[in-house]
Amino acid sequence: MTTTTVRLLIVDDDPLVRAGLTFMLGGADGIEIVGEASDGAEVEALVRELTPDVVLMDIRMPAMDGLTATELLRARAGAPEVLVLTTFHADEQVLRALRAGAAGFVLKDTPPAEIVAAVRQVAAGEPVLSPAVTRQLMAHVAGAPTAVRKDTATGRLTRLGAREREVALAVGRGSSNAEIAAELFMSLPTVKAHVSRILAKLDLNNRVQIALLVHDADLVSGSGEKP
Template identity: 45%
Template sequence: MTASESPAPAGRVRVMLVDDQVLLRTGFRMVLAAQPDMEVVAEAGDGVEALQVLRSTAVDVILMDVRMPKLDGVETTRRICAEPDPPKVLILTTFDLDEYAFSGLKAGASGFLLKDVPPGELLAAIRSVHNGDAVVAPSTTRRLLDRFAPMLPSANTEPQHKELGRLTDREREVMMLVAQGLSNGEIAARLVLSEATVKTHVGRILTKLGLRDRVQVVVLAYETGLVRAGGHG
């Protein structure tokens, strides 16, 4: 029995590759094919094709290029994430501070990766977003948001979001640390809490604010002024 004929392991992550560079898709496909818990179920060379394929293919995680013909990755991500129960999207960028990265996160992406990401980091990122975590390194988050600070509210403005008032003091504290890019484990160590307790707090924050994942927490925290670019962290 060949590997392709062997039974698929439970919980296998179904991945879609969306990029107009065939060689890049081939490289990613080879890396993913070697993993027992992943499989590439679809590919597309542009956003229009990706949307068409998704109508008939179940996908868990999408690796999405931003610069593509017909429909770019940001708008494609926005349309995908507007659908009920959408797959997770990881934006692929050429540069660490690609101007599309922040737009991709706002559009609903769960994080972004450099196209030359080492295989181990690529696989870890796919598994992380599949499990509901964000993939934006703390240092990159801060530099990204510092760069795009002019697009965000003035530091003199008070936090504005009608649901922020529903958060407890502890939840606001956790939210601010999430916004700085800290993992649940790092937040637990900082606040002297168990990781399970932090995960519970994060879940309540997402529910109260109507947010999908940690990346949306980061964006909202900066947009509302709860955390200032260049300030905390």
């Protein structure tokens, strides 16, 4: 069985953090550190030059922060996955990075083995954000959606068919694919197919963004909407 090597770009303004991450991740099987950056302003050029699969992105940097760099990067065709590196698990900037298409986040004090696993997970197209953490983020920093955000999200969700909408609402409630399959009496492959179609129809990167859109439409706050 052939294991694909994950090409990783590390972005952090602290040289000691970069050195520690390079030492830790560079020794992991199946991960190749292709470059480092000390600021978000360097990221686009390095991505074009080095073609990483994953960018491990610090949020707080002096010239261009990781949020802006993530937004610019994820707007590109064929962009690498972005894994946000932060010191706070319930932070408004983390939420904004997820809205921009980041595949998840890890805390700077996360055990090395878990950071390695997170890099591999996002490289495989799986977001690193459990349903419980998604709910916690939204509860702590999202608050009630504004009227404009609610109307925009509601309008986007009208693109979905009835069954896709049921799946989207279940994702918004934090259900896993297996839980959705049991709840809606579907097979697991059918749920995965619905999620893929939802992502395509709504032009989203991952299921975290589906959950955030459902939250913005105010369909899971309070009493919520039941499918």
